Amino acid sequence: MPVLIPTNRETAAEWRNESTQKPPQRAVYLHECGADAVLKQAYAHTATVWAGDFHNAKQVLAAMKKRVRKPAAKQADVQTAFHNHRMRQAQTSRVLNMLAVEIGAGFALDLPRAPDVRGALADVYGEPNNEPFLLPLNQLLGFIGAHEWHKKGVFVPELDAAVHVPFGVFSPLRGEYLGLIARAPLPEPCESAFDIGTGSGVIAALLAARGIPSITATDTNPRAAACARANIGRLGFGGRVQVEETDLFPQGRADLIVCNPPWLPAKPTSAVETALYDPGHAMLKGFLNGVRERLNPNGEAWLVMSDLAEHLHLREPDFLRQCFQAASLTVAGVLQTAPAHRKAADADDPLAFARSRETTCLYRLKAVL
Incomplete structure (x- = not known):
């Protein structure tokens, strides 16, 4: 109204x-x-x-x-x-x-x-x-x-191309996590993948560029779904990637399921902030608690998370380990990267004390048998 x-x-x-x-x-x-x-x-x-x-x-x-x-x-x-x-x-x-x-x-x-x-x-x-x-x-x-x-686009080195992102959709301006996805070893076999909370569609595009033939990307935000479809089509991956407006998981199972949820457990104050803040880590918990049942045998779930919340004392250091254990998931490997964005090196930033120590990780998770 x-x-x-x-x-x-x-x-x-x-x-x-x-x-x-x-x-x-x-x-x-x-x-x-x-x-x-x-x-x-x-x-x-x-x-x-x-x-x-x-x-x-x-x-x-x-x-x-x-x-x-x-x-x-x-x-x-x-x-x-x-x-x-x-x-x-x-x-x-x-x-x-x-x-x-x-x-x-x-x-x-x-x-x-x-x-x-x-x-x-x-x-x-x-x-x-x-x-x-x-x-x-x-x-x-x-x-x-x-x-x-939106018109200019954000260049993504891992794709050697730009993605175009309108207002209201999370933009990969801070894209160091994409390097982790580009070099993490794929599970064998890897014929299908889900990208949960796709946003601009950049992760789904990157998975397609790595040769995965069937990918389903999901998002609850209609703006994000439309943006992802446009980017996937522009990059030439329309035959490999399907975008669905749904909460978390699509129907079926996959060999690889990737999620880059909001990293901070705080309340968003606008629609675009929902990509940054997730009260009570609701999306993170929903992903971890549901992913095991969506994985094919020998499949992997990739979780991209920063430890910034820990440095801000918003999350205990062993929180993720406890979540993995509760979801019957085990860590098969971890890839790490340091932040390269401007705020990480800005001593005048109010949160510089935490940003300077931040690490972004890709957790390769498998179902506990």
């Missing part, structure tokens, strides 16, 4: 936000104002809808970011540091999202010096309708950036 909020105009307006934040209590249209005025309104639960020059709105947003993004105080307790980091992220996002613009019929942005945002919004919302709505400027800029990445 659309969320309508009162404005200083004659009618209420629909408020759209891809996060789980509560909508503002009201909105005020203004042609010009400063960052301090927008922030004052934001703290009073009132959104400012920019009706003036688009580039001026971007400058005001940049000034707002400088005011609200303060260095985090050091925490003695690691888990507290993580939760405070997440809380600051949520609070900062809520405040910044109080500067909005009105999107008109056909996804038009009718502001001086505004870019054409129709393609970016179509990536997120599909076909436009004729009803205007309000959208946080910060999110619109994110949509525009994601749209450019």
Whole structure:
């Protein structure tokens, strides 16, 4: 159901936000104002809808970011540091999202010096309708950036090709785990595989590139399923890979079942964060507890997991071992890699103390006979 909020105009307006934040209590249209005025309104639960020059709105947003993004105080307790980091992220996002613009019929942005945002919004919302709505400027800029990445693609060395990922689907920008999948020894025989939680379809494509003739990739996110189908077709693996919208496992059994679940047991605050955060490790447990019955004889389950949660004290060091044991799975081998993404080397990152020690592993699991 659309969320309508009162404005200083004659009618209420629909408020759209891809996060789980509560909508503002009201909105005020203004042609010009400063960052301090927008922030004052934001703290009073009132959104400012920019009706003036688009580039001026971007400058005001940049000034707002400088005011609200303060260095985090050091925490003695690691888990507290993580939760405070997440809380600051949520609070900062809520405040910044109080500067909005009105999107008109056909996804038009009718502001001086505004870019054409129709393609970016179509990536997120599909076909436009004729009803205007309000959208946080910060999110619109994110949509525009994601749209450019979607068109350009993310180059995957293991495929020697790019995958194209729209907003709302997890992108393999941090792709060191793909190197593990590329070099892990395949079980013998390996005529079939499942890719659980396929996202962009990059793992399914990589398995196809390794010569597995029959692969089923699954995801519950319709955007991800559509993205995976497009990438699989573009890469020429349509005859080998079938994409299904289903929770965890498809019907049947396979020689190899791969899963790269969310690595951190925390609550996501938006749809795209479900690829990063999994409350209580629900997907991980569902995969491990169900995979044994889906494996062919001599088959393997490959689990890709980071130990970042352990360094953040969100998971005990022996948690995975206990999960494997409870699921009647044994470890046939482990491949490891260190993170290569930018945050891993950023000493100013609030979680640098944990990221600097992170290791990503591919666990080769077999059923206990």
